Amino acid sequence: MVSGTGVRASRALVECVPNFSEGTRPEVMDAIQLAAEEVQGARVLDRHADATHNRMVLTIAGTPGPVAEAVFRSVARAAALIDLNAHRGVHPRIGATDVVPFVPLGATSMQVCVELAVRVGMRIGAELDLPVYLYADAARSGGRRRLPDIRKGEYERLKASMGVDPALAPDFGPARVGPAGATAVGARRPLVAYNVTLASSNLGLARAIARDIRESNGGLPAVQARGFATGDPNVVQVSMNLLDTRRTPMSLVFERIREAAARQGVAVLESELVGLAPAEAVVDVARQSLQFGQLTASSVLETHLLEQALG
Amino acid sequence: MVSGTGVRASRALVECVPNFSEGTRPEVMDAIQLAAEEVQGARVLDRHADATHNRMVLTIAGTPGPVAEAVFRSVARAAALIDLNAHRGVHPRIGATDVVPFVPLGATSMQVCVELAVRVGMRIGAELDLPVYLYADAARSGGRRRLPDIRKGEYERLKASMGVDPALAPDFGPARVGPAGATAVGARRPLVAYNVTLASSNLGLARAIARDIRESNGGLPAVQARGFATGDPNVVQVSMNLLDTRRTPMSLVFERIREAAARQGVAVLESELVGLAPAEAVVDVARQSLQFGQLTASSVLETHLLEQALG
Numbered sequence: 001m002v003s004g005t006g007v008r009a010s011r012a013l014v015e016c017v018p019n020f021s022e023g024t025r026p027e028v029m030d031a032i033q034l035a036a037e038e039v040q041g042a043r044v045l046d047r048h049a050d051a052t053h054n055r056m057v058l059t060i061a062g063t064p065g066p067v068a069e070a071v072f073r074s075v076a077r078a079a080a081l082i083d084l085n086a087h088r089g090v091h092p093r094i095g096a097t098d099v100v101p102f103v104p105l106g107a108t109s110m111q112v113c114v115e116l117a118v119r120v121g122m123r124i125g126a127e128l129d130l131p132v133y134l135y136a137d138a139a140r141s142g143g144r145r146r147l148p149d150i151r152k153g154e155y156e157r158l159k160a161s162m163g164v165d166p167a168l169a170p171d172f173g174p175a176r177v178g179p180a181g182a183t184a185v186g187a188r189r190p191l192v193a194y195n196v197t198l199a200s201s202n203l204g205l206a207r208a209i210a211r212d213i214r215e216s217n218g219g220l221p222a223v224q225a226r227g228f229a230t231g232d233p234n235v236v237q238v239s240m241n242l243l244d245t246r247r248t249p250m251s252l253v254f255e256r257i258r259e260a261a262a263r264q265g266v267a268v269l270e271s272e273l274v275g276l277a278p279a280e281a282v283v284d285v286a287r288q289s290l291q292f293g294q295l296t297a298s299s300v301l302e303t304h305l306l307e308q309a310l311g
Numbered sequence: 312m313v314s315g316t317g318v319r320a321s322r323a324l325v326e327c328v329p330n331f332s333e334g335t336r337p338e339v340m341d342a343i344q345l346a347a348e349e350v351q352g353a354r355v356l357d358r359h360a361d362a363t364h365n366r367m368v369l370t371i372a373g374t375p376g377p378v379a380e381a382v383f384r385s386v387a388r389a390a391a392l393i394d395l396n397a398h399r400g401v402h403p404r405i406g407a408t409d410v411v412p413f414v415p416l417g418a419t420s421m422q423v424c425v426e427l428a429v430r431v432g433m434r435i436g437a438e439l440d441l442p443v444y445l446y447a448d449a450a451r452s453g454g455r456r457r458l459p460d461i462r463k464g465e466y467e468r469l470k471a472s473m474g475v476d477p478a479l480a481p482d483f484g485p486a487r488v489g490p491a492g493a494t495a496v497g498a499r500r501p502l503v504a505y506n507v508t509l510a511s512s513n514l515g516l517a518r519a520i521a522r523d524i525r526e527s528n529g530g531l532p533a534v535q536a537r538g539f540a541t542g543d544p545n546v547v548q549v550s551m552n553l554l555d556t557r558r559t560p561m562s563l564v565f566e567r568i569r570e571a572a573a574r575q576g577v578a579v580l581e582s583e584l585v586g587l588a589p590a591e592a593v594v595d596v597a598r599q600s601l602q603f604g605q606l607t608a609s610s611v612l613e614t615h616l617l618e619q620a621l622g
Contacts, residue, residue, distance in 0.1 A: 015616070045619040061616055105613055190612055254601045270604040276612040279590065285597035290565045293581040301501055301587040302416055303613040305326070305372055308356040309620045 011311040012112050013105040015061045015190075016071050019098045020078045021087050021181075023054040028081045033058060035077035041066030043310055054089025055098070061105065062310045064112060068120050071100060072127075075120075079128055079180035084155045092151045094158055095181030099147060101136065102187045106279065106307055107298040113187035114138045121185040125172030128180075131162065132172040136186035140171060147184060155181045192242040192281050193274035194250060196257045200266040203229050206236035209260045213238075213253065220256065221247045235269055245281040251288050279303045322622040323423050324416040326372045326501075327382050330409045331389045332398050332492075334365040339392045344369060346388035352377030354621055365400025366409070372416065373621045375423060379431050382411060383438075386431075390439055390491035395466045403462045405469055406492030410458060412447065413498045417590065417618055418609040424498035425449045432496040436483030439491075442473065443483040447497035451482060458495060466492045503553040503592050504585035505561060507568045511577040514540050517547035520571045524549075524564065531567065532558045546580055556592040562599050590614045 022028045029049055036058060037044050046059035060070050075097040082096035100120065102113035117138035125132045139145045153161075158177045162168045169175050170182060198206060206227030211217055214225040222244035228237045238257055242248060250271075258268050279297035287295040297303050333339045340360055347355050347369060357370035371381050386408040393407035411431065413424035428449035436443045450456045464472075469488045473479045480486050481493060509517060517538030522528055525536040533555035539548045549568055553559060561582075569579050590608035598606040608614050 043620055045616055059616075061620070105616070250597070250601060268602060271601040271606075272604060273606060273610050276610060276615055279593075279611050279613045282590075282593055282597045282611055285600055286561070286593045289596055289600040290561060290582040291579060293583060295582075295584060297613065299584050299587055300590050300593055300611070300613065302590045302608065302611065302617050304587055305356055305370075305416070306613050306617040306620060308370075309354055309372070309617060 011307045012064055012108045013061070013307050013310060014064055014067050014108060014113055014116065015059060015103040015105050016067050016100065017057055017059050017103065018071055018074060018100045019093075020056045020058070020074070020082070021054065021084065021089070021093045021096055021098055022078070022082050023049045023051050023056050023089065029056050031081060032056070032074050032077045036060055036070040036074040038073060039066050039070040041310075042070035044070075052089065053091035054087060055091050055093070064116050067102075068116055072120055072123055075100065075124055075183065076128055079130060083179040084177075084181040085179055087155075092148075092154050093181070094151055094155050095130070095177075095183045096179075097183045098181075099135075100183060100185040103190050104187075105297075106303045107296040110137055110187060110189065117185045117187045121172050121183075124183055124185065125170070125174075128173075130173050130180055131158070131170035131175065131177060131182040133182065133184045134171045134186060135184045136188040138186040143167075144171075150184050158182055189244045189246065190276075190278040190281075192245055192250065192277045193240070194242055194253065194277075195237050195239045195272040195274065196254060197230070197235050197237050197269040197272065198257075198261050198266050199234070199269045200236055200261070200264075201234055202264075202266070203227060203236050205261065205264055205266060206238050209257055210238050210240075212260060213240075213256055220253060223248050223253060242281070245278070245284060249284040249288065250277075250281055251285045322618045323375055323419045324372070324618050324621060325375055325378050325419060325424055325427065326370060326414040326416050327378050327411060328368055328370050328414065329382055329385060329411045330404075331367045331369070331385070331393070332365065332395065332400070332404045332407055332409055333389070333393050334360045334367050334400065335362050340367050342392060343367070343385050343388045347371055347381040347385040349384060350377050350381040352621075353381035355381070363400065364402035365398060366402050366404070375427050378413075379427055383431055383434050386411065386435055386494065387439055390441060394490040395488075395492040396490055398466075403459075403465050404492070405462055405466050406441070406488075406494045407490075408494045409492075410446075411494060411496040414501050415498075416608075417614045418607040421448055421498060421500065428496045428498045432483050435494055435496065436481070436485075439484075441484050441491055442469075442481035442486065442488060442493040444493065444495045445482045445497060446495045447499040449497045454478075455482075461495050469493055500555045500557065501587075501589040501592075503556055503561065503588045504551070505553055505564065505588075506548050506550045506583040506585065507565060508541070508546050508548050508580040508583065509568075509572050509577050510545070510580045511547055511572070511575075512545055513575075513577070514538060514547050516572065516575055516577060517549050520568055521549050521551075523571060524551075524567055531564060534559050534564060553592070556589070556595060560595040560599065561588075561592055562596045
């Protein structure tokens with residue numbers, strides 16, 4: 001008899017973590033969250049707000065349709081309630097809803113999230129009459145892949161120059177900003193914050209390895225890396241953001257660092273994860289180490305249950 | 312700014328897959344499922360029924376309290392609607408609710424599930440007046456660890472001998488069976504069905520390796536193993552059930568097989584998972600391969616989201 005948790009076709013499952021430019025007024029934050037929670041099939045799993053940044057992040061997960069609807073409604077609510085002309089905070093921002101990243105979960109493909117970004121971006125442009133920039137994996141030009149490039153000069157620059165500077169023309173919606181500003185909508189992989197600790201006091205070594213492996217120096221794709229001292233004077237750390245573990249898996253990063261350290265007679269002490277890693281990043285390591293022919297994030301019981309719970 | 316998916320204390324999360332002796336009458340199956348679904352906070356994620364086995368399995372997940380309540384209510388409903396004297400099916404069974412296994416998810420400890428089994432078992436005995444046997448990790452004697460031992464002779468044997476044979480005395484409830492029979496309530500790890508394929512036509516080698524590694528021959532703890540031919544005459548397979556990957560992780564099993572095959576000049580072709588593996592089993596491999604100091608199932612994004620979705 002097949003158990004009830006047997007493998008079935010897995011549903012597409014996505015996470016969206018929209019950032020709103022409101023971190024102080026609880027009634028405004030509540031209203032934005034409630035707008036998302038009205039939609040059946042989308043789950044608001046977390047809310048994080050910060051008064052200094054004057055910013056709120058919702059974590060919404062579920063199948064693509066309900067998540068798209070929930071995000072759209074929260075963006076509409078934020079546009080009605082937040083005036084960027086009165087917004088101050090230490091975090092750069094261009095709009096009431098500043099950024100809307102769609103992230104694939106489980107074995108869901110990036111293509112699903114790119115399509116979601118385009119669909120939601122078009123709706124925000126057409127129905128809310130707000131300018132939208134597609135970014136990250138949904139970007140339509142190299143200059144719009146990175147958020148810092150889109151956010152340069154923030155809301156105030158868009159307000160002053162959007163109508164006259166063709167470089168600021170949005171992908172969707174009007175080429176002018178009102179009080180709700182503009183929104184960056186995109187698709188990206190979950191980021192993995194990964195550190196490797198070396199049994200050495202040689203900070204120069206950690207920095208040299210970091211320089212060698214980071215993408216900006218022609219190293220490993222989708223890897224940001226820095227060398228750090230730690231609280232323990234006998235160990236140093238290579239600290240990384242892995243932006244896409246499909247392109248550069250954790251095991252490859254580990255192996256490169258291990259080899260580079262070994263050439264200087266230094267051993268790796270341990271790996272460390274800061275926060276969470278997507279199932280896929282962990283499954284990749286097992287696939288490589290144990291020579292799995294087929295092993296995906298959907299092979300993980302908890303991922304499968306999440307797909308059922310949110311599907 | 313910390314993202315909304317930052318790590319927080321994780322909630323205990325469990326799965327329960329109760330098996331009911333009804334696989335034909337939809338109205339009875341619906342009623343049992345509805346009894347579980349009445350409980351807020353428990354999610355019925357799957358229902359699998361089979362007319363030949365005349366049996367239904369529900370997959371219920373959530374935090375311990377709601378799951379325990381949902382399971383208890385479905386057991387009560389089954390006891391009212393199923394008469395074992397009229398039940399026929401190819402699968403052995405002792406009761407209307409035949410078996411209730413609690414399974415830890417994420418980083419939840421087995422102890423949580425053992426306590427749940429005891430608590431729910433006591434309630435079934437006291438409130439429903441049904442005999443209950445604790446089994447697997449919740450068993451109170453070696454003879455009750457394995458389900459086949461408890462099920463020997465099935466309902467009919469219990470009906471004939473429970474009152475007179477002290478070996479059949481239940482852990483909870485009366486030492487007599489009515490039409491609803493008895494129920495085995497226990498706690499166990501999720502099972503991992505794991506195969507390793509060898510680049511050899513030598514079936515004897517696969518069988519010899521299986522013999523060496525299985526627990527029943529003094530091999531690796533919590534490992535069942537057999538050697539098999541496959542559809543491809545050039546490869547053979549060591550096919551395993553890993554009953555507890557905490558005691559014997561996949562990487563250890565793989566390494567043992569790889570070494571034993573290498574001694575005969577045979578290479579491992581690939582690993583294969585049949586069905587699903589708990590996040591913990593996959594995380595264990597990454598922890599070992601990349602020397603993670605700390606890495607648990609709760610470090611996996613999807614596990615964390617599941618804890619939030621069901622918590």
